Structures are given as C-alpha cells and as structure tokens.
Amino acid sequence: MPRQRPTAPESTPVDPAPSAVPATPAGPAPMTAAPHPDPGSPTGAAPVPAAGFTVPAAPGPVSAGPVSAGPVSAGAGLSGTVVGASSAPAVGSGPDDDGWQEAYAEAARDVLRGMVASTLDPIAGGRHKVFGRADLAVVPTTSTIASHLPRAVGLGLAVERLRRIDTAGRRDEPAGPPRSPWPRDAIVVCSFGDASVNHASATAAFNTAGWYDHTGLRIPVLFVCEDNGLGISVRSPDGWVERTLRARPGVRYFTADGVDPVAVHAVAAEAAGWVRRHRRPAVLHLRTVRLLGHAGADAERAYRSTAEIAADEARDPVLATARLLVEAGVATGEELLARYDERGWQVRRTAEEVLDEPKLAAPADVVAPLSPRRPKRVATTVAQAAERAAGPDAAGRVAAFGGKPPELAGPLTLAQSINAALADGMLSHPQLAVFGEDVAAKGGVYGVTKGLRDRFGAARVFDTLLDETSVLGLGLGAGLAGMLPVPEIQYLAYLHNAEDQLRGEAATMQFFSQGAFRNPMVVRVPGLAYQEGFGGHFHNDNSVAVLRDVPGLVVAVPARPDDAAPLLRTCLAAAVVDGTVSVFLEPIALYHTRDLYEPGDGEWLGSYAEPAGWAAGHAPIGRARVYGVGSAEDITIVTFGNGVRMSLRAASTLADEGIGSRVVDLRWLAPLPVADLIREASATGRVLVVDETRRSGGVGEGILAALVDAGFVGAARRVASVDSFVPLGPAARQVLVSEDAITQGARTLLAR
Numbered sequence: 001m002p003r004q005r006p007t008a009p010e011s012t013p014v015d016p017a018p019s020a021v022p023a024t025p026a027g028p029a030p031m032t033a034a035p036h037p038d039p040g041s042p043t044g045a046a047p048v049p050a051a052g053f054t055v056p057a058a059p060g061p062v063s064a065g066p067v068s069a070g071p072v073s074a075g076a077g078l079s080g081t082v083v084g085a086s087s088a089p090a091v092g093s094g095p096d097d098d099g100w101q102e103a104y105a106e107a108a109r110d111v112l113r114g115m116v117a118s119t120l121d122p123i124a125g126g127r128h129k130v131f132g133r134a135d136l137a138v139v140p141t142t143s144t145i146a147s148h149l150p151r152a153v154g155l156g157l158a159v160e161r162l163r164r165i166d167t168a169g170r171r172d173e174p175a176g177p178p179r180s181p182w183p184r185d186a187i188v189v190c191s192f193g194d195a196s197v198n199h200a201s202a203t204a205a206f207n208t209a210g211w212y213d214h215t216g217l218r219i220p221v222l223f224v225c226e227d228n229g230l231g232i233s234v235r236s237p238d239g240w241v242e243r244t245l246r247a248r249p250g251v252r253y254f255t256a257d258g259v260d261p262v263a264v265h266a267v268a269a270e271a272a273g274w275v276r277r278h279r280r281p282a283v284l285h286l287r288t289v290r291l292l293g294h295a296g297a298d299a300e301r302a303y304r305s306t307a308e309i310a311a312d313e314a315r316d317p318v319l320a321t322a323r324l325l326v327e328a329g330v331a332t333g334e335e336l337l338a339r340y341d342e343r344g345w346q347v348r349r350t351a352e353e354v355l356d357e358p359k360l361a362a363p364a365d366v367v368a369p370l371s372p373r374r375p376k377r378v379a380t381t382v383a384q385a386a387e388r389a390a391g392p393d394a395a396g397r398v399a400a401f402g403g404k405p406p407e408l409a410g411p412l413t414l415a416q417s418i419n420a421a422l423a424d425g426m427l428s429h430p431q432l433a434v435f436g437e438d439v440a441a442k443g444g445v446y447g448v449t450k451g452l453r454d455r456f457g458a459a460r461v462f463d464t465l466l467d468e469t470s471v472l473g474l475g476l477g478a479g480l481a482g483m484l485p486v487p488e489i490q491y492l493a494y495l496h497n498a499e500d501q502l503r504g505e506a507a508t509m510q511f512f513s514q515g516a517f518r519n520p521m522v523v524r525v526p527g528l529a530y531q532e533g534f535g536g537h538f539h540n541d542n543s544v545a546v547l548r549d550v551p552g553l554v555v556a557v558p559a560r561p562d563d564a565a566p567l568l569r570t571c572l573a574a575a576v577v578d579g580t581v582s583v584f585l586e587p588i589a590l591y592h593t594r595d596l597y598e599p600g601d602g603e604w605l606g607s608y609a610e611p612a613g614w615a616a617g618h619a620p621i622g623r624a625r626v627y628g629v630g631s632a633e634d635i636t637i638v639t640f641g642n643g644v645r646m647s648l649r650a651a652s653t654l655a656d657e658g659i660g661s662r663v664v665d666l667r668w669l670a671p672l673p674v675a676d677l678i679r680e681a682s683a684t685g686r687v688l689v690v691d692e693t694r695r696s697g698g699v700g701e702g703i704l705a706a707l708v709d710a711g712f713v714g715a716a717r718r719v720a721s722v723d724s725f726v727p728l729g730p731a732a733r734q735v736l737v738s739e740d741a742i743t744q745g746a747r748t749l750l751a752r
Contacts, residue, residue: 150473195231210250492527631660
C-alpha cells in the first residue's frame with residue numbers, strides 16, 4: 001500500500017495580561033584617583049562583543065527619575081554587585097545634614113523590608129532577601145558562592161563593546177544621541193567573600209577576565225573580595241586568599257585593611273580609577289572582620305575562641321572610624337556613642353514599622369514577574385521584522401545572503417534552516433551576537449553557524465574560551481547590558497557543567513527584581529541522541545530534566561526544518577519583548593537528515609518561508625504541531641525531537657494496517673503545550689507517549705501528569721528510553737526508543 005502522508009493543522013496563540021516594562025539602570029558619578037602605571041597593556045586588538053554585568057560611573061538617563069551622587073546604597077558590603085549611588089538629594093559637608101540622615105534612613109528601611117519579606121521592598125517585592133536598586137544600577141544577587149561573577153565579567157565585556165560602538169557612532173554623527181545606555185567610563189563592581197575564591201564559578205570568572213585581557217580585549221570590572229577569614233566555620237588558610245588573587249594573570253591586585261578607613265577609601269578610589277582609565281580587570285582585596293555568626297542560627301562559639309571573637313570586635317571598622325574622628329578632634333567619644341545609640345533606636349523603630357507591612361499573599365502575586373508572557377506582542381515583533389525584511393531592508397537582506405536568500409535556495413536541512421534563521425535574526429536584531437566554542441572560524445562542530453562571521457563580522461560572531469560557565473556568564477552579562485545574546489553550548493552533556501548559570505542566575509533575575517533587570521538570552525544547545533558513528537554519553541545526551549525544572553525557562557526543540565526558523569524567531573522575539581531566557585535544543589541526529597520514508601525521498605527537508613510568510617507561520621510558545629496520518633481517528637502519538645521522525649514512520653506503518661494516527665510534535669518542552677495535548681488526546685481517547693529521554697525524570701512523566709490533571713479518562717501508554725547513559729555504537733539501540741517499539745506500543749494500546 002502507498003505510504004500515508006501527514007498533514008499539519010495550524011494553532012493560534014492566547015495573550016495574557018501585559019507585565020511591567022523594566023527600567024533602564026543608570027549609575028553614579030565617576031570616581032577619581034591618582035594616576036597609576038599600567039603594567040604592560042596589550043595593544044592593537046579589536047573590540048569583541050560579549051556579555052556582562054555593569055556598574056556605571058557617571059550620571060545617565062534613568063527611567064525611575066533623576067539620580068544624584070550620594071552615599072552608597074545599603075547592603076554594599078554584602079556579596080553581590082555594588083554600584084554606589086543614591087537617589088537621595090546631594091548633601092553638604094556637615095555631619096548632621098538632613099540629606100544624609102534621610103538617605104541612610106531610607107537605605108536601612110530598604111534592607112529591613114527585604115529581611116521581613118515586605119511587598120514594599122524596592123527590589124524583590126517580598127520574594128527574597130536580596131540587595132539591589134534599579135535606579136542605582138545595583139544588580140541583585142541571590143548567591144554568596146560566586147555564581148554571579150561570570151555575569152560580572154560578561155557585563156564588563158559588553159559595556160566596553162557598547163562604549164566602543166557609541167564612540168564610533170559619535171565620530172560619524174557627533175550630535176546624535178548616545179547608542180549605549182551606559183556612561184562612557186562605566187565600570188563593573190562585583191563583591192564576594194574570601195571563601196568564594198575557591199568556588200569553580202569564581203575560578204571561571206577570573207580566568208575568563210584574564211584570558212580576554214591577555215588577548216587584548218578590555219573588561220572594565222573591579223572584583224571586591226571581602227576577606228574576614230571564614231567561610232561559615234571553615235577558615236581560609238593564612239595567606240591563601242592573597243596568594244590566590246595575586247596569582248590571577250591579567251587581573252591587577254590591590255589590597256587594604258578594613259581597620260583603616262582612610263586607607264580603604266584611598267585604595268578603593270585608586271583601584272576603581274585604574275579600572276576606569278585602563279578598562280582592564282582588577283581585584284580589591286579588603287581584609288575585614290565578621291561580627292556575630294554567619295547567620296542567625298550560627299553559634300560561632302562552637303568553632304571560635306572567646307579571644308578570637310574579642311580580637312575581631314576590637315577591629316570593628318565602626319570603632320576604627322570612631323577612633324579616627326576622636327583623634328582628629330571632630331567629635332568626642334561621648335558624642336559618637338550618643339549618635340550610635342540614636343541610630344540604633346532609629347533602626348529598631350524602622351524594623352517595627354516594616355514588620356507590619358504587607359506580604360505576598362497569593363500564588364499569582366509571587367510568580368507575576370517570573371516569566372512574563374505577552375504572545376501577541378511577540379507575534380507583532382515577528383511580524384514587524386518580516387515587514388522590514390520584505391520592505392526597507394530587502395536589498396540588504398539579499399546582499400547578506402550573497403544574492404540568494406534561503407527561500408530561493410530550495411528545500412533545506414534542519415542545520416541549514418537554523419543557519420538561515422540565525423542570519424535573519426542578526427539582520428532583524430542589530431544587538432544580537434552569536435558566540436561559543438568553535439562557532440566563528442569553524443562554523444560550529446556541525447556547520448550550523450558556518451559563514452555567519454564572514455557575513456556579520458567578528459564583533460557579532462566570535463569564539464570563546466572553552467568553559468561553559470563563562471559562555472553562559474557572557475550571555476547573562478550581555479543581556480543585562482542591552483544586547484541579545486545567542487550563546488552556544490557545544491553539547492547538551494556539557495551544559496550540566498554550568499547549569500546553575502541558568503537556574504540560579506538567568507531564570508531568577510526578573511523574579512528577584514520584579515522585572516527591573518533582565519538578562520534575555522537564547523541558548524543554542526545541540527543535543528539528544530541517535531547520532532550514527534559518533535556516540536558515547538557526552539555526545540549523545542538525552543537528559544533534559546534539569547531544564548524543565550527551572551521556573552520560567554523556555555525550552556524549544558525543533559524537529560523539522562520548516563519549524564526551526566519559526567521557533568527560533570519566536571525565542572528571539574520573546575527575549576526582546578519579555579526578557580525571556582530560552583534553551584533552543586537542537587537534535588543533532590536530525591541536523592543533516594534529508595529523507596523520511598525511503599532513501600532519496602527528500603521528505604525531511606523543508607522550505608524556508610519568505611518574510612511575507614513569517615507572520616502566518618508564527619509558532620507561539622507552548623503551541624504544538626499536529627500531523628494527521630491515515631484517518632487520524634484511532635490513536636494520538638505525543639512526542640518531540642527525534643521521536644517526531646520515528647513516530648511519523650511508525651504511523652505510516654500503522655496506516656498500512658488501517659490504523660489512523662495523530663502525531664503531536666510538542667515543539668516546546670517548557671512550557672508544555674497542555675491545551676493542544678488535551679485536545680488531541682481527547683480526539684482519539686488513546687495516547688501513546690514517545691519519549692526519547694529517560695524513563696525516570698523524562699518528559700513523558702510531565703505529559704502523563706498533564707493528562708491526569710486534566711481528567712483524561714482514556715487509555716495511555718508510554719514508550720521511553722531506558723534509565724541509562726547512552727553507550728557507544730550499536731549498544732545504544734538497546735536503551736533508546738526505537739521505531740519498532742513505537743509501532744508495538746501502539747498495537748498494544750489499541751488491543752486493550
């Protein structure tokens with residue numbers, strides 16, 4: 001009998017309520033410092049695009065209102081990114097100036113609001129005890145173990161790139177507006193504790209900063225290590241932190257002792273000034289003390305002697321400042337003690353006030369900033385890009401494709417379609433940059449990014465060092481700086497080395513800043529299994545549970561070439577509109593596949609839509625694609641990735657037996673297209689889930705749970721890969737889903 005060919009009906013998006021538009025951060029007035037010699041600055045290197053974490057240094061436009069120089073915001077001494085400016089009025093020289101008092105009172109109130117989870121907390125709104133202020137460009141961090149340092153490096157690289165673009169633009173158009181939202185002398189300041197120098201994320205950040213400095217690229221980032229000698233109860237060995245920080249190649253070392261406030265101020269100013277002038281990385285090693293335990297439940301007497309605790313209290317920087325003021329004749333000890341007590345009572349009163357402030361009281365309120373979804377705006381953004389590509393940018397687009405745009409190139413493979421979509425994305429989004437290991441000169445291990453650097457230049461398509469944590473850190477910083485980063489992780493198995501950069505950093509940014517900060521990003525990851533002649537669990541990885549478990553993270557899996565470009569355009573538009581962080585998981589085994597049923601049939605190739613068809617072919621987040629094979633009335637097969645091709649082949653075999661199938665390509669693993677799933681499952685009453693990931697923790701578990709939650713009363717069965725790593729060679733067939741297993745699973749389900 002002739003093979004039954006599938007058909008694919010269309011789906012339509014739904015638009016939820018819009019969310020708040022994030023504010024653009026700005027920064028404080030520039031610091032000045034005495035000149036400092038530059039130890040061998042490399043020259044002659046061109047700027048390279050990147051990502052980063054920024055701390056501006058001069059006043060700039062702020063959406064939340066004007067910013068004036070003033071005291072550093074509360075929490076600046078904690079681990080994180082510090083940007084010292086305040087929205088309080090400028091103050092005079094008198095110690096009792098009302099402006100200073102008001103500023104510090106508000107800073108204390110902000111800190112206390114975070115500690116009691118008040119919804120009036122200006123950064124997290126009651127979701128976490130974090131420190132940050134959008135109007136001061138103080139970026140919140142939720143970690144004390146250095147996971148924010150790679151973003152800081154990325155932000156520094158991005159800020160410098162944007163500065164150079166702005167400078168070049170002003171040469172062409174001196175009277176035009178600045179092209180970068182950051183002041184030209186902006187630097188990044190990032191703090192962390194002494195124990196964090198031992199963390200892999202810190203090592204990655206310092207190494208990347210030094211690596212880029214060695215190549216001649218500039219990263220204006222100042223790392224601030226607050227060294228109290230303790231990591232909770234574990235002591236930092238004497239001299240270890242200094243030796244470690246001094247040994248970092250390409251990172252200038254500064255040090256000061258917190259017991260001497262005058263020296264600290266002088267050295268801090270010198271370090272910041274050096275970074276600002278030379279646009280190079282440095283570390284400021286501040287020795288200090290920790291008063292009381294690490295946290296409320298930490299009784300430090302269990303691991304520290306009374307003499308040690310007393311010695312630290314004697315080195316308290318507040319006491320050191322008091323001694324300095326008394327010795328200088330500025331105030332008497334009695335006056336300072338009275339002021340100290342007065343401030344203490346002010347803080348206590350403020351704490352009592354904020355205790356009664358409202359708390360988050362509904363699930364919807366908690367998750368509101370987590371992952372905004374405005375599909376109508378995303379669709380509009382895609383349509384607008386199409387209009388430009390078909391209209392005013394048409395000639396430039398044709399030129400970028402060497403006179404032959406992809407819609408005229410004939411049917412494309414999955415890899416070719418992704419390549420063309422990336423090129424169109426770079427034309428549509430001037431802020432887009434593609435980077436990762438081997439993506440530029442080589443064009444990617446599988447040729448997916450081939451030719452992009454030649455078309456768009458090394459400033460927008462560039463190779464990175466071999467470190468997944470740093471690749472994602474560059475992306476995080478680039479998004480925060482206003483770019484649209486598209487980093488590549490070379491294989492899915494390699495992502496697990498750095499997944500906390502997605503879970504703990506990327507996905508939490510909007511959640512813990514109420515959308516005031518965003519790090520939009522589309523992470524391309526070649527993955528899944530079924531590669532022929534190139535195997536092993538590092539190049540064939542079918543584990544995606546860690547991605548689906550991250551709140552707000554979007555996971556797209558294109559199976560067919562004609563889906564790849566629409567899915568990628570949606571991810572890019574969602575990043576621009578909503579600050580979405582997406583993982584674009586590309587099935588390696590389908591990259592160069594051409595045939596579906598018979599050798600030479602070319603039915604796995606797909607046409608590339610011309611811009612006039614982009615809007616009609618738009619693929620909204622969370623919407624599936626459905627193929628009808630035969631009558632399409634007997635069974636619903638739900639799958640994704642490699643499973644789509646295997647399921648269509650199996651459905652064709654079943655059709656020869658008189659069994660009609662609906663093959664549902666999920667396309668989106670997070671969020672799952674639940675509405676489409678329930679509709680198609682109900683149409684036949686029998687569901688076969690074909691899951692190429694593992695049986696435990698695989699995608700199939702989520703699909704079956706969605707059916708149960710929706711009250712599905714039909715029959716359901718699952719075909720999934722064995723709980724095993726993917727072995728090398730023919731042994732892989734023993735643990736992965738096969739076409740025969742799909743066919744037999746369908747027959748068994750129908751026999752019930």
